[in-house]
Amino acid sequence: MTDPASWPHESASLAEYGEDGASQWNNVSLRYRLPLRGFFSKRVKDAAEVEDLTQEVFLHLIRRARGGPIEHVEQYVFQVAANTLRDWGRRRRARNQDAHESFDVEVHDPATDISPERVLLGKEQVQLVAQVLRALPERTRDVFVLRVMEKKKYAEIAAMMAISVRAAEKHMAKALAQLGGIVDGMGVQD
Structure with a gap:
C-alpha cells in the first residue's frame, strides 16, 4: 500500500489505509505528510514551525482515531490542519511572538572575544x-x-x-x- 497509486480515494476511511493500526498510520503519514508540509509552508515562514504543525496534525489524528473510525480521511486531515494553523496563530498573537527576536549566535554574539x-x-x-x-x-x-x-x-x-x-x-x-x-x-x- 506504500505505492501512491494504491492509496484510497479522497473519501476513504482510515480502515482502507491498511489492515492494522501501525500500517494505517504509516500509510496515512506517507500519503499526507508532504501535502501537509506544503499547506503549512505556504502560510508559515519557519521550516521548524512547519514540521511542528505537521506533527501536531498527526498527533490529533491518532488521538481522534482512538475514539472510533475516521471517515473521509483527506477532508478530515485538512480540516484538522486548518484548525491547527488557526490555533497556532492565536497562540502567537496571545504571546506576542512576532515581536520577539530569536537569539542568533551570528547576529548577537560579539564580533570579538573580550579577554x-x-x-x-x-x-x-x-x-x-x-x-x-x-x-x-x-x-x-x-x-x-x-x-x-x-x-x-x-x-x-x-x-x-x-x-x-x-x-x-x-x-x-x-x-x-x-x-x-x-x-x-x-x-x-x-
Whole structure:
C-alpha cells in the first residue's frame, strides 16, 4: 500500500489505509505528510514551525482515531490542519511572538572575544572616570549628569539649577575637558 497509486480515494476511511493500526498510520503519514508540509509552508515562514504543525496534525489524528473510525480521511486531515494553523496563530498573537527576536549566535554574539585583561582594563578605566567625576565641582558634575545621563537640554538644566544657559554650557565644557584629559591618557582610539 506504500505505492501512491494504491492509496484510497479522497473519501476513504482510515480502515482502507491498511489492515492494522501501525500500517494505517504509516500509510496515512506517507500519503499526507508532504501535502501537509506544503499547506503549512505556504502560510508559515519557519521550516521548524512547519514540521511542528505537521506533527501536531498527526498527533490529533491518532488521538481522534482512538475514539472510533475516521471517515473521509483527506477532508478530515485538512480540516484538522486548518484548525491547527488557526490555533497556532492565536497562540502567537496571545504571546506576542512576532515581536520577539530569536537569539542568533551570528547576529548577537560579539564580533570579538573580550579577554580577562580587557575586562580588567575596562573596570580600571571606569573607576578612573568615576574618580574624575567625583572630583569635579558639584555644580559641574550636576550639569554633566543632567545632560549626559538624563538627556536634558541646556535650557532645562539652566532652569532647574537657576543658572543661565551659557553657564550650563560652560560647566559641561569644563566636565568634558576633565574627562577628555583622562580619556586621552587611556589611549582610547576613535
